[in-house]
Amino acid sequence: xxxxxxxxxxxxCVLSFACTKKNEGGGSEAATEIKVGQYGSMTGGExxxxxxxxxxxxxxxxAKNAAGGIKGKKIVLITEDNQGKPEEAAAVVKKLxxxxxxxALLGExxxxxxxxxxxxxxxxxxxxxxxxxxxxxxTKRGDYIFRTCFIDPFQGPxxxxxxxxxxxxxxxxxxxxxKSDYSLGLSEFFAxxxxxxxxxxxxxxxxxxGDTDFKGQLTRIRSSEPEAIFIPAYYTEVGxxxxxxxxxxxxxxxxxxxxxxxxxxxxxGREAVNGSYFSNHYASESPVPATQDFIKKYKEKYHETxxxxxxxxxxxxxVLLLAMExxxxxxPTAIRDQIAKTKDYQGATGKITINxxxxxxxxxxxxxxxxxxxxxxxxxxx
Amino acid sequence: xxxxxxHILNGLNLGAIYALIALGYTMVYGVxxxxxxxxxxxxxxxxFASYYGAIQFHLTEKPGWGAFAIALLISMTVCSLLGLAIExxxxxxxxxxxxxxxxxxxxxxxxxxxFSGQVVFGAxxxxxxxxxxxxxxxxxxxxxxxxFDVTIFVVAIVAMLALNWFINKTKTGxxxxxxxxxxxSATLMGINVNWIxxxxxxxxxxxxxVGSVLVGLKYPKIDPLMGxxxxxxxxxxxxxxxxxxxxxxxxxxxxxxxxxxxxxxYLSSTYRDALAFGLLIFILLFKPSGIMGQxxxxxx
Numbered sequence: 001x002x003x004x005x006x007x008x009x010x011x012x013c014v015l016s017f018a019c020t021k022k023n024e025g026g027g028s029e030a031a032t033e034i035k036v037g038q039y040g041s042m043t044g045g046e047x048x049x050x051x052x053x054x055x056x057x058x059x060x061x062x063a064k065n066a067a068g069g070i071k072g073k074k075i076v077l078i079t080e081d082n083q084g085k086p087e088e089a090a091a092v093v094k095k096l097x098x099x100x101x102x103x104a105l106l107g108e109x110x111x112x113x114x115x116x117x118x119x120x121x122x123x124x125x126x127x128x129x130x131x132x133x134x135x136x137x138x139t140k141r142g143d144y145i146f147r148t149c150f151i152d153p154f155q156g157p158x159x160x161x162x163x164x165x166x167x168x169x170x171x172x173x174x175x176x177x178x179k180s181d182y183s184l185g186l187s188e189f190f191a192x193x194x195x196x197x198x199x200x201x202x203x204x205x206x207x208x209x210g211d212t213d214f215k216g217q218l219t220r221i222r223s224s225e226p227e228a229i230f231i232p233a234y235y236t237e238v239g240x241x242x243x244x245x246x247x248x249x250x251x252x253x254x255x256x257x258x259x260x261x262x263x264x265x266x267x268x269g270r271e272a273v274n275g276s277y278f279s280n281h282y283a284s285e286s287p288v289p290a291t292q293d294f295i296k297k298y299k300e301k302y303h304e305t306x307x308x309x310x311x312x313x314x315x316x317x318x319v320l321l322l323a324m325e326x327x328x329x330x331x332p333t334a335i336r337d338q339i340a341k342t343k344d345y346q347g348a349t350g351k352i353t354i355n356x357x358x359x360x361x362x363x364x365x366x367x368x369x370x371x372x373x374x375x376x377x378x379x380x381x382x
Numbered sequence: 383x384x385x386x387x388x389h390i391l392n393g394l395n396l397g398a399i400y401a402l403i404a405l406g407y408t409m410v411y412g413v414x415x416x417x418x419x420x421x422x423x424x425x426x427x428x429x430f431a432s433y434y435g436a437i438q439f440h441l442t443e444k445p446g447w448g449a450f451a452i453a454l455l456i457s458m459t460v461c462s463l464l465g466l467a468i469e470x471x472x473x474x475x476x477x478x479x480x481x482x483x484x485x486x487x488x489x490x491x492x493x494x495x496x497f498s499g500q501v502v503f504g505a506x507x508x509x510x511x512x513x514x515x516x517x518x519x520x521x522x523x524x525x526x527x528x529x530f531d532v533t534i535f536v537v538a539i540v541a542m543l544a545l546n547w548f549i550n551k552t553k554t555g556x557x558x559x560x561x562x563x564x565x566x567s568a569t570l571m572g573i574n575v576n577w578i579x580x581x582x583x584x585x586x587x588x589x590x591x592v593g594s595v596l597v598g599l600k601y602p603k604i605d606p607l608m609g610x611x612x613x614x615x616x617x618x619x620x621x622x623x624x625x626x627x628x629x630x631x632x633x634x635x636x637x638x639x640x641x642x643x644x645x646x647x648y649l650s651s652t653y654r655d656a657l658a659f660g661l662l663i664f665i666l667l668f669k670p671s672g673i674m675g676q677x678x679x680x681x682x
Contacts, residue, residue: 045605047506083505178652206651210611212601215392216646222524223385236507236603243602247516248388249526267509268602 034075034330036061036320037096039107039117044084045209045236048262049109049309053131054079056313057106059294059301060321070324078102086116093117097124103332104128104324106316109309110234110259111135111182118145127323127336131316132258132281132309135185139358144332146339146358148316149281149349152182155257156189156232158364158380159279163228163255164197166366166378167277173203173226173252175217175241177233180209186232186257202226207237214241218248228253235260239268246272253277261308266372276369282311282349283365283376294348308349308365315347319354384524389647390640395531397639399600401538402593403616404623404631405545406586412626413562413582415481419488420468422613423495424461424587428594429510429604430503431460436511450514450595458591465587466580474576492613499606507605510598530600537596541589542632549628554581611655618662624675633673 040050080092096102105128108114114133121128122142130147139145163169177183191201203224205217256278298306323338342354350362363381367374410418435456441449472491476484520527549555560568561578623634645657
């Protein structure tokens with residue numbers, strides 16, 4: 001009898017799941033809506049990346065909807081969490097395209113996950129705009145893949161120039177993440193330019209995403225006596241690395257890239273990250289009116305200062321909305337053609353022009369970590 | 383030279399963490415001959431318990447030994463209760479079942495806790511509250527010795543010595559040894575086997591609780607999957623030292639930490655995890671009972 005009850009309960013559970021699925025599936029309003037998909041790391045080791053990007057995108061889309069939408073249609077944003085895993089990114093993007101039938105995709109921040117999703121978007125010919133993936137390979141996946149940020153062959157050399165010319169550094173060590181396309185690419189471009197300028201890379205050490213102990217690598221770096229350590233990685237690891245650097249008594253300046261930008265950087269790294277510099281998509285202190293306008297709207301909606309990824313998400317959404325506005329009809333191909341024509345759009349992160357390689361030509365902001373505040377240092381062009 | 387000394391220190395500090403967790407594996411194995419794979423998840427829950435406890439009681443406002451003790455107490459209590467619950471509901475019903483069934487259950491409990499953790503605590507890493515501030519104790523040239531590192535090391539050694547004393551010198555300890563030897567005969571001798579096994583789980587789990595607070599302070603990033611790798615490595619450390627043998631767990635842990643550090647320093651971080659499991663295979667091939675494990679019947 002007890003066995004039978006258990007079986008019945010199990011069957012009921014399955015049935016109730018099946019029923020809810022069916023109710024969700026009723027998409028008869030499709031004619032009055034435009035569906036846009038967003039995939040990002042809403043949870044996982046880079047959770048603030050996904051969350052900030054989503055907030056930025058929603059700000060842009062809500063404003064557009066409040067102003068009447070596009071061609072009288074409301075824009076619906078469907079956000080899917082990929083938990084920070086590349087295989088999950090591929091799965092949710094496939095779901096967004098085949099089940100939700102989105103006309104365009106926004107995402108991802110991390111290059112590894114954009115690279116996992118891009119071939120799928122390309123295969124189904126759905127335009128995808130990455131707000132902040134900087135690895136050059138991402139947009140090489142096909143003519144439907146765009147980005148509204150600079151790329152690492154630009155970001156790396158910018159940081160190298162800043163280290164050599166502005167900070168007058170000559171000996172730099174590198175600590176890079178072997179599992180991240182972003183980290184490997186960025187460190188390579190940095191090292192190349194820094195050596196070209198006449199600097200020396202005194203030590204190059206590696207780790208892997210998810211590691212918590214970096215003392216072995218840092219002890220090696222300490223013996224090479226660098227003036228600075230370049231750490232092209234994401235904020236969680238950077239925070240832990242910074243702490244252990246100081247615990248080992250290393251006084252070198254820490255340098256990084258846009259992967260550092262998160263409110264959690266200071267929470268994890270505490271005083272150890274203070275005085276570090278990194279290249280970013282935006283600085284909240286930038287005097288550009290478009291940036292200040294974005295910050296004002298963002299603060300009104302979310303009551304916090306946006307980070308660079310929120311700004312980048314906002315801009316990617318704006319570029320997409322503009323393309324939809326200009327497209328003769330709302331089809332993925334028509335939208336794609338319009339995104340490719342984006343020229344001199346003044347966004348929160350700077351002027352965006354999509355070039356022939358489907359990347360954006362933009363300047364990089366250099367910021368200095370000072371507690372929870374990121375101080376604007378300088379703006380560097382190509 | 384200084385670099386080598388620093389590497390050795392780093393390795394010992396890392397090893398002390400493995401040792402602390404390995405003690406828990408070895409305790410339970412010694413009594414039940416069960417590899418309690420859920421141990422690493424008990425450790426994870428301990429970290430979250432002290433995280434939420436610290437927020438609840440505002441422990442970060444006045445960090446110090448007091449706040450540290452409260453965090454430790456919360457973590458140990460929650461871990462003990464969880465360990466007890468796992469034993470009562472997952473392992474006890476299977477006590478007379480073949481060993482393989484219990485082993486698979488242990489893996490099941492471990493996965494269950496990992497993924498429930500993701501639902502309950504959220505999958506994004508949390509920053510462990512700073513209930514105690516780290517400071518530099520000694521400086522010799524470039525080498526600095528940090529308070530947390532010393533604490534972890536001392537706690538691991540003291541825990542090992544205390545457990546050893548408890549097992550060998552107290553009445554309950556004698557009962558534990560009796561149960562370990564044969565729990566049927568122990569029952570005949572009037573020993574309450576259920577109680578003794580519960581005590582073992584309380585001891586092992588509260589050690590995981592201590593470990594979680596210490597590691598949380600040292601590497602202030604906690605997430606629901608934090609136990610997986612550290613648990614596996616601690617398990618390898620326990621096997622390396624001779625599973626069921628308390629000093630062996632500590633020796634195994636320290637050795638693991640040292641080897642890992644040397645691999646990272648002089649080879650490449652890529653081989654870091656490969657080494658742990660390479661060592662396991664090596665040990666199983668040449669000395670299946672581990673460094674300090676004896677092939678005698680008495681365990682713990």
